[in-house]
Amino acid sequence: MTDPDHSPSQAPTEPCTEAARGPGRPRSEASRQAILTAAYELLQEKPLPEITSAALAKRAGVSKATLYRWWSSKEAIVLDGYFDAIEHxxxxxxxxxxxxxxxxxxxxxxxxxxxxxxxxxxxxxxxxxxxxxxxxxxxxxxxxxxxxxxxxxxxxxxxxxxxxxxxxxxxxxxxxxxxxxxxxxxxxxxxxxxxxxxxxxxxxxxxxxx
Amino acid sequence: MTDPDHSPSQAPTEPCTEAARGPGRPRSEASRQAILTAAYELLQEKPLPEITSAALAKRAGVSKATLYRWWSSKEAIVLDGYFDAIEHxxxxxxxxxxxxxxxxxxxxxxxxxxxxxxxxxxxxxxxxxxxxxxxxxxxxxxxxxxxxxxxxxxxxxxxxxxxxxxxxxxxxxxxxxxxxxxxxxxxxxxxxxxxxxxxxxxxxxxxxxx
DNA sequence: CATTTTCGAAACGATCAGTTTCGTTTCGAT
DNA sequence: ATCGAAACGAAACTGATCGTTTCGAAAATG
Missing domain, CATH: 1.10.357.10 (Tetracycline Repressor, domain 2)
Structure with a gap:
């Protein structure tokens, strides 16, 4: 049965704003910015429901995996992109x-x-x-x-x-x-x-x- | 592709209240009412995007073909159901x-x-x-x-x-x-x-x- | 250099709007 | 009565998108 999914897994929406302290490759700031920018650009072109994760990834030049590694949903990404653009x-x-x-x-x-x-x-x-x-x-x-x-x-x-x-x-x-x-x-x-x-x-x- | 312009949108919204004039089996008034009622019921339970045409058909006890024979889209059906319910x-x-x-x-x-x-x-x-x-x-x-x-x-x-x-x-x-x-x-x-x-x-x- | 993590590409499974097919049913007209 | 046009139900089918996962390669840290 369908169940209103409501992300069973706790959202990894936690976008560690701070630089990664641990070892290993740090998150790409360039990709993060590209995603936010792409989200805002797409929002200017079409309403949210018509924005696909694929289009978002393509516009940003990243893979969908990268999207969902840092955001829990399409909506979260787009919202971040909007806030980022109009913040100040x-x-x-x-x-x-x-x-x-x-x-x-x-x-x-x-x-x-x-x-x-x-x-x-x-x-x-x-x-x-x-x-x-x-x-x-x-x-x-x-x-x-x-x-x-x-x-x-x-x-x-x-x-x-x-x-x-x-x-x-x-x-x-x-x-x-x-x-x-x-x-x-x-x-x-x-x-x-x-x-x-x-x-x-x-x-x-x-x-x-x- | 068949003519995509089935019927100009809102026209089938107001189906013949009277009996069909032409030959052949007339439209089922019971089905029409069942569909409108089902639409309103479903609207009370979940927002429009979560209402599927399949659920609508099932609730009304009709087939999806019947839905789309008389309405051009899910939205049109649901809107009619709402209007029908709050009209007066x-x-x-x-x-x-x-x-x-x-x-x-x-x-x-x-x-x-x-x-x-x-x-x-x-x-x-x-x-x-x-x-x-x-x-x-x-x-x-x-x-x-x-x-x-x-x-x-x-x-x-x-x-x-x-x-x-x-x-x-x-x-x-x-x-x-x-x-x-x-x-x-x-x-x-x-x-x-x-x-x-x-x-x-x-x-x-x-x-x-x- | 080894470890850790990211990244891109692609595939997966699921859902949904809307259409089509087909066999059946219903009713008005003859 | 009977004929036939159109409506009907069931279900397969299109075509599209969704969130998510897998896997190997690349890259940045210590």
């Missing part, structure tokens, strides 16, 4: 104007979501629905940190008296990011001015101004 | 209180999203990322109609003076539905009171009260 983008702004920072942060995020990396992100999030490991990694390494960034900026705006005190920060974050997720998942484009429009409408509220 | 749920409310209607509409939607049907919806939306046909069908037959419902209620609330005039209805809708999509895609639960909290925060806005 969009550091949260930190000027002395909290609202400007918030707007700038949102613009960065929405700009990313609207471009090629957004499509990649969408395909990863979508795949997360079918691979709990993938979803968790995505949440822990991308979504949660980004949401924390947003919340820090929100807190600063509240402290500066620009936003209402006692805000539900988590809900705020979801309202802010919601439209991007909505469009990502429905396939609608994310225009350049969307971030500003979202922020504007959110700050003002839908209600009639008293 | 949650008609948009229409009392004389626009804001109450809006709240009630949102509660219904979020309640669905938070339950088993929401998980199914999530898996379908996620799969839509990898099947353009599926995404389009989902948008046309579910997302767009629901958003139109929301917008109608918004318009009525505006006309009643309960919401600000000249609202960007599309953006409003995305803000309203955004948090549900966000949670659906990150795997976070959707609590019973989320709809009210979203609506409350949206109507008031994040800004400091003037």
């Amino acid at each position: 983008r969009f550091p949260p702004p930190a000027t002395d104007d909290p609202m400007a920072d918030l707007r700038s942060h949102l613009r960065d995020a929405y700009s990313m979501m609207g471009g090629p990396d957004g499509r990649i992100f969408a395909s990863l999030v979508a795949s997360g629905n079918f691979h709990e490991k993938l979803r968790e990694a995505l949440n822990e390494q991308l979504n949660s940190p980004r949401c924390r960034d947003t919340q820090k900026l929100l807190v600063r705006a509240v402290e500066a008296g620009r936003l209402a005190p006692a805000l539900d920060l988590e809900l705020c974050t979801e309202l802010i990011w919601g439209p991007a997720f909505f469009r990502l998942m429905t396939g609608a484009p994310i225009e350049d001015d969307l971030a500003d429009r979202v922020l504007g409408m959110l700050v003002c509220g839908l209600g009639t101004k008293a | 749920r949650f008609p948009p409310p229409a009392t004389d209180d626009p804001m109450a209607d809006l709240r009630s509409h949102l509660r219904d939607a979020y309640s669905m999203m938070g339950g088993p049907d929401g998980r199914i919806f999530a898996s379908l939306v996620a799969s839509g990322n990898f099947h353009e046909k599926l995404r389009e069908a989902l948008n046309e037959q579910l997302n767009s109609p629901r958003c139109r419902d929301t917008q109608k209620l918004l318009v009525r609330a505006v006309e009643a003076g309960r919401l600000a005039p000249a609202l960007d209805l599309e953006l409003c809708t995305e803000l309203i539905w955004g948090p549900a999509f966000f949670r659906l895609m990150t795997g976070a639960p959707i609590e019973d009171d989320l709809a009210d909290r979203v609506l409350g925060m949206l109507v008031c806005g994040l800004g400091t009260k003037a």
Whole structure:
């Protein structure tokens, strides 16, 4: 019978970041980089389910054996490649104007979501629905940190008296990011001015101004 | 190769409800229903990619040939099964209180999203990322109609003076539905009171009260 | 130089979507 | 009644991809 495999063997996903101390041939750093690069390149060309381990190996110029020696699954490789590529983008702004920072942060995020990396992100999030490991990694390494960034900026705006005190920060974050997720998942484009429009409408509220 | 363009996609989705006109054995309505029911049952048990056509056929008590005689793909079958099951749920409310209607509409939607049907919806939306046909069908037959419902209620609330005039209805809708999509895609639960909290925060806005 | 480990090539076994074949069944039309 | 067109079930069949393994050769360390 089929059983939801869920890797019986504990994942060798442990990619000894540190140099091998023991004797013997050390891991090839060149291959590692080639694999991560190939993964990101392929992600730009096709959604995750259409990326085959064979194509990945071929693009990277390594064998499949090498892939599975260091990663537990195709998903793990591709995710690493994505993280590796986008790791140092969009550091949260930190000027002395909290609202400007918030707007700038949102613009960065929405700009990313609207471009090629957004499509990649969408395909990863979508795949997360079918691979709990993938979803968790995505949440822990991308979504949660980004949401924390947003919340820090929100807190600063509240402290500066620009936003209402006692805000539900988590809900705020979801309202802010919601439209991007909505469009990502429905396939609608994310225009350049969307971030500003979202922020504007959110700050003002839908209600009639008293 | 035989003509790959069997029937233009979604056409066989709506098979003759009436008896077949031409000669020959008419289509088995029992099989059709059994297939749709089986599809919905399987969707409740596992995400779409894990549903095999063989399992679908077995559950419905039909042969795979019958499946593909009437549907063009596994996705089309499953989508039909889902639509068939949820078709007549949650008609948009229409009392004389626009804001109450809006709240009630949102509660219904979020309640669905938070339950088993929401998980199914999530898996379908996620799969839509990898099947353009599926995404389009989902948008046309579910997302767009629901958003139109929301917008109608918004318009009525505006006309009643309960919401600000000249609202960007599309953006409003995305803000309203955004948090549900966000949670659906990150795997976070959707609590019973989320709809009210979203609506409350949206109507008031994040800004400091003037 | 010996040890240890990697690497590439290829093969393996399994699964799945979708198609085809074939013999049987069903029903409308004659 | 009966004929025949089309639907039906069972199962074989395509063609593709998957994760994983095996094996010998290459290479880096001590």
